Amino acid sequence: MERLRVAVVGLGKMGLLHASILKVMPSVEVIALCEKSSLLLKFFRKLFKTTQVVDDVEKLADLNLDSVYVTTPIPVHFPVVKTLYLKKVTRNLFVEKTLASSWGKAKELCALAQSHGDVNMVGYMKRFAVTFRTAKSMLDQGTLGEITSFEAYAYSSDFSGINESSKTRASRGSVLDDLGSHVIDLALWFFGDLEVDSAVPESMVDGSCEDAVHFTLKKSGLEGQVNVSWCMDNYRLPDFELMIRGHKGIMKVNDDSLELKLNDGTSSTWYRQDLNDNVNFLLGEREYYREDEYFVKSILAGIKAEPSFETASKVDYVIDQVKRKVNNG
Numbered sequence: 001m002e003r004l005r006v007a008v009v010g011l012g013k014m015g016l017l018h019a020s021i022l023k024v025m026p027s028v029e030v031i032a033l034c035e036k037s038s039l040l041l042k043f044f045r046k047l048f049k050t051t052q053v054v055d056d057v058e059k060l061a062d063l064n065l066d067s068v069y070v071t072t073p074i075p076v077h078f079p080v081v082k083t084l085y086l087k088k089v090t091r092n093l094f095v096e097k098t099l100a101s102s103w104g105k106a107k108e109l110c111a112l113a114q115s116h117g118d119v120n121m122v123g124y125m126k127r128f129a130v131t132f133r134t135a136k137s138m139l140d141q142g143t144l145g146e147i148t149s150f151e152a153y154a155y156s157s158d159f160s161g162i163n164e165s166s167k168t169r170a171s172r173g174s175v176l177d178d179l180g181s182h183v184i185d186l187a188l189w190f191f192g193d194l195e196v197d198s199a200v201p202e203s204m205v206d207g208s209c210e211d212a213v214h215f216t217l218k219k220s221g222l223e224g225q226v227n228v229s230w231c232m233d234n235y236r237l238p239d240f241e242l243m244i245r246g247h248k249g250i251m252k253v254n255d256d257s258l259e260l261k262l263n264d265g266t267s268s269t270w271y272r273q274d275l276n277d278n279v280n281f282l283l284g285e286r287e288y289y290r291e292d293e294y295f296v297k298s299i300l301a302g303i304k305a306e307p308s309f310e311t312a313s314k315v316d317y318v319i320d321q322v323k324r325k326v327n328n329g
Contacts (some may be wrong), residue, residue, distance in 0.1 A: 008030065009072060022292060031051065031063055034053075036056075068090045068092075070094065091119075094122075095123065097315070113308075131270070147222055148246060150187070155229055156230045157230075187224060198216045
């Protein structure tokens with residue numbers, strides 16, 4: 001079997017997660033890991049004795065790599081991806097969400113991918129959750145008829161009760177880049193392109209930046225209300241949910257379940273375990289394995305992967321528009 005030669009750049013939580021999943025895939029060989037922290041470098045060189053561990057992405061250029069995963073903090077995505085393309089390290093790239101820290105940078109990376117790359121993908125892993133995938137299929141089949149409105153939230157307790165800013169908080173970008181991007185991607189996936197109508201920020205920590213944002217998305221005949229916060233109590237793990245209303249009924253979908261109530265009186269609920277929520281290797285959420293497996297298979301087959309850079313850049317566009325609305329009051 002052909003094995004892809006893969007490297008992972010950025011050895012935080014997400015880098016280690018993807019590297020561990022890739023290592024168990026028979027069609028993948030993890031050739032190298034890249035991390036700038038000297039302390040982490042020393043640790044990982046002892047831990048991964050059969051894998052090259054380097055401190056600069058340019059040192060990956062001579063390894064004949066088939067693909068690179070970029071799992072650095074969001075603000076670093078742009079320079080890392082740009083270097084990987086321009087130095088011809090690989091033509092196949094997976095980047096953790098969001099693609100970039102601004103829409104302008106996302107557009108530039110899309111142009112680089114078009115001229116220097118082949119398969120590219122951004123890690124919006126909620127698309128690979130069985131509940132959201134089933135909901136998408138039902139919407140495509142017209143189960144709710146014409147969609148008229150939706151309400152969505154993305155909540156976590158990551159900074160609940162914290163009264164001052166932190167380096168961890170800064171490295172993750174804004175609450176929209178980090179947490180909100182997932183629910184924005186789901187909305188775009190479900191409903192197509194949307195425009196920002198209004199946005200209201202809320203600062204709960206030190207007043208220097210937004211910890212919660214409430215905004216409205218619209219298109220012809222459809223309006224959605226979205227609430228995002230990483231300072232919500234009692235959300236130990238990030239939680240995402242959409243309530244969708246159509247001419248034929250209502251659907252509620254989150255990570256754990258899918259509820260459908262139709263106007264004809266039909267009512268059904270499916271839980272994750274009802275929807276064949278199985279993978280070959282469980283580490284983190286099951287959707288991480290599915291997205292990695294899908295990306296690897298896309299490279300081997302030479303076909304486009306979704307969400308591609310171009311698709312994911314639309315999330316950056318919405319985030320940019322929300323921030324503009326916030327800044328303009």
